[in-house]
Amino acid sequence: MSEIALVTQLKDKFGDGIVTVELAAIDAWVEVTASALIDVCEFLRDVEDYHYDMCNCITAIDYLHTDPKKAEKVDWAPHIELVYHLSSIATKKTLVIKVKIPRWKDEAAQQLPEIPSVAGVWTTAIWHEREVYDLSGVNFIGHPELKRILCPDDWEGYPLRKDYEMPLEYHGMRGR
Amino acid sequence: MSATNIDDPRVIEFDVRTDEMLINMGPQHPSTHGVLRLALRTDGEIVSDLEPHIGYLHRCAEKIGENLTARQFVPYTDRMDYLAAMNMNLGWALTIEKLLDHDVPEKGRHLRVLICEMNRIASHLVAMGTYGLDLGAFSPFLYAFRERERILDLFEKACGARLTYSYIAPGGATADLPVGWTAECSKFINQFKKIIPEFHTLLTTNAIFIARTTGVGILSPRMAIDYGCTGPVLRGSGVYHDLRFHGEERYTELYDGYEFDVICADSETGKYPSSHQEVYKDGLEYPDVPSDAILGDCWHRFYVRMLEVVQSVRLIEQSIVKYDACSGSHGEPIKLTQKLPVGEAYLETEAPRGQMGFYVVSDGQSNPWRVRARSSCFSNLYVTAPLCRGVLLADVPAVVGSLDVVMGEIDR
Known part of the structure; x- marks a missing residue:
């Protein structure tokens, strides 16, 4: 696989910044x-032979089982996974970056989890990150x-979270 | 002006307000192509800043996707880009097939190319018609819709619906094409080919249209990539990128054995590929790029769509021959409660408005754990603000129209 050379470069350069590499998945992904994140993204955008110059999509996945019986059966603790789908116009390659937070x-204070913004690397991320903030x-x-x-x-709450509950009322409109 | 002149009734220019003004455009403005609201800050006739407000058509499609099976979600993809619902169906179907590692028979492959390219023509016809409408030209709209109606009639015969088809489903398509459909389709294509030059007479070479669109809203290739623009918006800036050529194998293999060109002006010569001339054997000449046009302006984005229509005609002609030569199954859709394997898959397809991506994460149930739709118009719309800074207020519809956004897809 052509990504192997890239992964070696990434590991050399960022060391512990690279958590897991999964090249055998349907879409090869690298967890950082x-x-x-910012340094890896800047590196990926400019790295020779790859040039991931386009950020196609930013997604947040909420990993949480609200049912305690189901939560016992899974091997992960509740977390949010951010997925960055990158591609390159120049070299036509694709790559997936994941971050777990x-x-x-x-x-208790309902303070949102934090992650650095990649808006400075790809301008398109500004709207994508706003959407992730809004929904997740x-x-x-x-x-x-x-x-x-x-x-x-x-609006209150973050609709794409698994424990989200639809409000009963919004400005006099019935929610359910 | 001094206040002493106020008593003189002939002086009308006293106490002129020269400060900036906030203007609201939409969400019901006809030239915003749906429910888009633009907040404009203007200095006289010049737009100094602009902010698009979206979300008026948000229907929680991604949340709904978590509560439905893969097969049940197909009608919701129709309602994203409702002008190219077949292409939306295809994007979802291919993503699920990628996760399931499921292949579609040869006949189903040609059926998909045929149907999706027909929808691309219908979609670009609306884009062209409404763009004329935005700029005050009413007649092209009627010509465009006349032809689009005929495509919709054909779709109605194939699947029973005129707009929200749910025809292409994971695994194949809900039904095979009816007997005699391809013959009717080629009859339409033969007539339609002769009509395309009419559109160029009506709009492309129209002096007013050229004056309104050339040199307006210039998007540089670098900016287009940085802002995540795709589809005709990206190619209008001279970037050679079309997922039907450069996409993932699962998508490009649909087009294996087909001959067509990526429509994109050569960045050095500014010329477009000339293969469309082959479609017109009677020596019809395609209009040249007007001298005022700058690569990446509204005119180029419009022209890319017009030439893509011709490429779609080429593809349809080839796919009819290939489809008719196939026998056997067109591909049965997957079961309603088909369980998805643990894993995740992301796939982008070249929809008429740009790269439409679907992302499915599954934990082994028949309902996906997470569904994500990457909308092409979402990224394309974001570039409006920088494009509109410094243009005339009357040119804002020209810029927004050239991006050809569909709000259903942006808000999902």
């Missing part, structure tokens, strides 16, 4: 730490204008 920075509740540090994009500004 939140603190190394906790579900809350401080759950992730705070992107360094984002130029982090506010809701699809939901109204005064």
